Amino acid sequence: MLFAAGFGTRMGALTAHRPKPLIDVAGKPLIDHALAVADAAGIAKIVVNLHYLGDQIADHLKNRDVLFSWERNQILETGGGLKAALPLLGDGPVLTLNTDAVWTGQNPLTQLLTAWDPAKMDALLLLLPAENALGHSGKGDFHLDPNGRISRANGVNAPIYLGAQILKTQGLSAISDPVFSLNLLWDIAIANNRAYGLIHHGGWCDVGRPEGIALAESLHV
Secondary structure, three states, X not given: XXXXXXXXXXXXXXXXXXXXXXXXXXXXEHHHHHHHHHHXXXXXXXXXXXXXOHHHHHHHOOOOOOEEEEOOOOOOHHHHHHHHHHHHHOOOOEEEEEOOEEEOOOOHHHHHHHHOOOOOOOEEEEEEEHHHOEOOOOOOOEEEOOOOEEEEOOOOOOEEEEEEEEEOXXXXXXXXXXXXXXXXHHHHHHHXXXXXXXXXXXXXXXXOOOHHHHHHHHHHO
16 A cells, blocks of 8 residues: 555645645655565555545556556545545555655565565554655664664664554454544554564655655765
């Protein structure tokens, strides 16, 4: 699943009339960078959630073999958006990828698929040390123990979540609120010692703010 429904408010004027996934970085829209990652990983079914200026994204992807999960009435956040898309995604664990970043190095989805162990994992998140994450500001997200399990962290030296993961979706049915963050599902997995992290083998840049565009283009070269 590609998350593409957000308002992109941190982009300011750049998203006044254009959704963030259609902002160009290194000559092509951000969502095309995400699709290239999915294509290179051999992903057969791709679902894109849409809300803010979603018609523009749908038109851009009209010749692509993707499915759209429309959030027309309200934006559902990551958890609600994933839950609403389950009829399109089908059963089983789901890969999710944010559409506001640029990657180098090993394909992030391939890296996740190679490390995924459903016998012990309910969630596997791709991480990077905060000091190596271009365009990111703020504290780290997770501690990573020697066995690869994650726990919450608020330290500047902790790795950050990069917006790519594999997640079992069964727990979504127990959440009744239609609008919620995937943080709820992560916290359940952490409490059950079934949440894991993996350090990305490559570079990454957040393109959540205007200055992130130039940073991403320097990384992508």
